[in-house]
Amino acid sequence: MEYVDPSFEIDSDGRVLCRAHSNYDFFLELECQENSARCLDRELTCKTCEHYYNDDCYFSKEIIDQVETNRLKKKKKFICKLCGNKIDRMLTILYSLYFKDKYNVKIPLICCACHAALKEDKFEESSKYRSNIFLYNALYAVYSLISVIFFIFVYQIGFFYLLIFLVPIAYLFIINMKKRKNIKAGLQFYKENFLEYYDEKSNNSHEI
Ligand SMILES: [Zn+2]
Ligand SMILES: [Zn+2]
Ligand SMILES: [Zn+2]
Structure with missing residues (x-):
């Protein structure tokens, strides 16, 4: 079985997007609209991706479900390395997991507030x-x-x-x-x- 590798990119507001996500075009459309930040945040999850439904993503359905459960239930599992706040966007977490898993590179989880402060x-x-x-x-x-x-x-x-x-x-x-x-x-x-x-x-x- 062939797997679809995620292909991550980070937008100007520090959001992690996945080019392989079946809603990627929709993300870009949303991003162009004003006041869509919150809306887009909610969309940045593998749970709406076709590859999740077909279970042909690099991350298995099980792992994605597990990440989501941990994100929602275990408050201390995925926290911002720079301030301790909870990470809300699932794709940000998977981005970090992917690089650790595939290239053994550790990318610290960083929340949007800290990202904005870093950028400025x-x-x-x-x-x-x-x-x-x-x-x-x-x-x-x-x-x-x-x-x-x-x-x-x-x-x-x-x-x-x-x-x-x-x-x-x-x-x-x-x-x-x-x-x-x-x-x-x-x-x-x-x-x-x-x-x-x-x-x-x-x-x-x-x-x-
Ligand atoms: Zn996906
Ligand atoms: Zn995927
Ligand atoms: Zn932070």
Whole structure:
């Protein structure tokens, strides 16, 4: 049985498209329309591809189904290497799997927000900004907790009220600190892997 190899390309917004997808022409049409970004995102899946139905894609039906299940159910399975956000587009995941499988080349999964920041050469800036926002949110949670404790003392309210507030405040604090940690890890990954590459690239262009 002959298999159809996917043929990936990345559009100007960082979306991974597959030229072998039976809806490829439709993708291009959609892309030309304004405000179609969200619509197109939903279409970027192998689940609508003829090769998926015929099971003659490089990736078997089983693997595609498995990727989709993992993408939807396991939140930590496919996350952006640069910020920890979930990857929404299936083709982005398959693109990375394909190169790993076929050429043993690791392509990091990168979400659209990070891709846009990279493209504009503002990744470090935007990453630091996002990390600060999460820090402020976490500090705000601490501040809220202190306010609640203060309130309870001043007005002599039953101490058990504290518990009602404690759970959501602790949750907010932990979530924001976690997100901040992911952003920090992504920034580190960027510095180790991207900066060198971009430096090399810009050095080379100076030589020319
Ligand atoms: Zn496909
Ligand atoms: Zn395919
Ligand atoms: Zn990201």
